[in-house]
Amino acid sequence: MSIKVIVSATNKGGDGKTKLSILMAEYLSSVKGLKGLGIDLDPQCNFSSRFLEMEIDSFSKHGKTSPIHPDYDPNHPDDKDWDGRSSIAGIFFGESVFPYPTHIPTFEIAPASASKLVDAEAVTKQEVAEKVHKQLKLFVNLDEVKETYDYIVIDTPPAKGPLTISAFKAATHLLIPTQMEQYSVHGIYGMLQLWKQEMYCRSQDDPIHLVGVLPNMIRNINLHKDFYDGLKQTPGIGEYILPYSLKQRAVYAEVDVESASPRTIFDYPGTHEARKESEAVCNEIYRRIFNHE
Ligand SMILES: Nc1ncnc2c1ncn2[C@@H]1O[C@H](COP(=O)(O)OP(=O)(O)OP(=O)(O)O)[C@@H](O)[C@H]1O
Numbered sequence: 001m002s003i004k005v006i007v008s009a010t011n012k013g014g015d016g017k018t019k020l021s022i023l024m025a026e027y028l029s030s031v032k033g034l035k036g037l038g039i040d041l042d043p044q045c046n047f048s049s050r051f052l053e054m055e056i057d058s059f060s061k062h063g064k065t066s067p068i069h070p071d072y073d074p075n076h077p078d079d080k081d082w083d084g085r086s087s088i089a090g091i092f093f094g095e096s097v098f099p100y101p102t103h104i105p106t107f108e109i110a111p112a113s114a115s116k117l118v119d120a121e122a123v124t125k126q127e128v129a130e131k132v133h134k135q136l137k138l139f140v141n142l143d144e145v146k147e148t149y150d151y152i153v154i155d156t157p158p159a160k161g162p163l164t165i166s167a168f169k170a171a172t173h174l175l176i177p178t179q180m181e182q183y184s185v186h187g188i189y190g191m192l193q194l195w196k197q198e199m200y201c202r203s204q205d206d207p208i209h210l211v212g213v214l215p216n217m218i219r220n221i222n223l224h225k226d227f228y229d230g231l232k233q234t235p236g237i238g239e240y241i242l243p244y245s246l247k248q249r250a251v252y253a254e255v256d257v258e259s260a261s262p263r264t265i266f267d268y269p270g271t272h273e274a275r276k277e278s279e280a281v282c283n284e285i286y287r288r289i290f291n292h293e
């Protein structure tokens with residue numbers, strides 16, 4: 001089975017990219033037992049914070065950085081040139097990446113580093129393709145990565161900038177979460193455009209599949225129903241709207257709290273509404289991605 005590289009992306013902020021990345025990681029690794037790697041490309045570090053205790057980054061005003069790696073040994077000669085922290089941003093600076101273990105035994109995370117990701121994007125237009133766009137694909141194609149993991153989930157920042165483009169270039173599968181509201185729906189068009197551009201660059205044996213658009217934070221109001229019905233009928237988009245959605249529920253925000261118990265939606269009883277709908281969404285995505293071969 002070839003490795004699946006799943007990217008969660010929207011250029012509008014707050015539509016559920018990180019929520020969906022977390023749910024897919026928990027579902028694929030905790031429920032399905034697959035070996036996964038999370039990659040956090042967002043300087044906000046939200047995806048990383050779900051799995052690691054991130055620390056304040058002294059090089060960045062508001063940013064965070066990864067903690068000291070559990071394998072780091074300052075007394076070991078191999079580690080003498082390493083400060084003990086690793087981040088996916090290392091790929092943009094020629095550094096090795098050491099994923100961190102998480103509370104899920106079959107899921108590891110390559111966390112963000114706020115200042116380094118911001119620096120990575122600050123290259124010139126002439127350099128961006130070589131130094132940023134290409135780098136994530138090179139990383140996911142490393143033999144040790146392909147041999148270690150069944151899938152990778154990449155969380156992206158709310159932008160169509162170089163980091164998001166590098167995620168598209170690395171991706172085999174694309175997920176677009178969206179709210180059923182005006183600016184979010186505009187954002188879908190931006191993502192579809194990026195997807196089509198990327199498809200155009202790919203060869204036939206290396207496609208990027210659009211798995212679907214996930215309606216998120218749905219409430220029982222006319223606004224949401226009207227946008228949903230409108231999108232379903234829009235040629236070029238309607239066929240990508242997933243048949244399951246996530247409602248607006250306090251429990252989705254509550255499980256993000258570090259001390260939350262239960263820790264994930266999938267630890268709630270099987271009869272819990274949020275667990276049932278999350279399982280329906282994740283199972284549909286799982287089915288579409290893993291039966292695609
Ligand atoms: N279905 C939902 N019901 C209630 N809260 C939700 C739902 N989905 C996401 N949230 C909450 O909404 C907030 C935004 O979601 P999330 O962080 O996943 O969006 P995002 O697209 O990653 O945002 P950003 O663009 O800032 O990275 C979070 O606090 C999250 O817990």
Ligand SMILES: [Mg+2]
Pocket residue numbers: 017018019042046155156
């Ligand atoms: Mg996010």
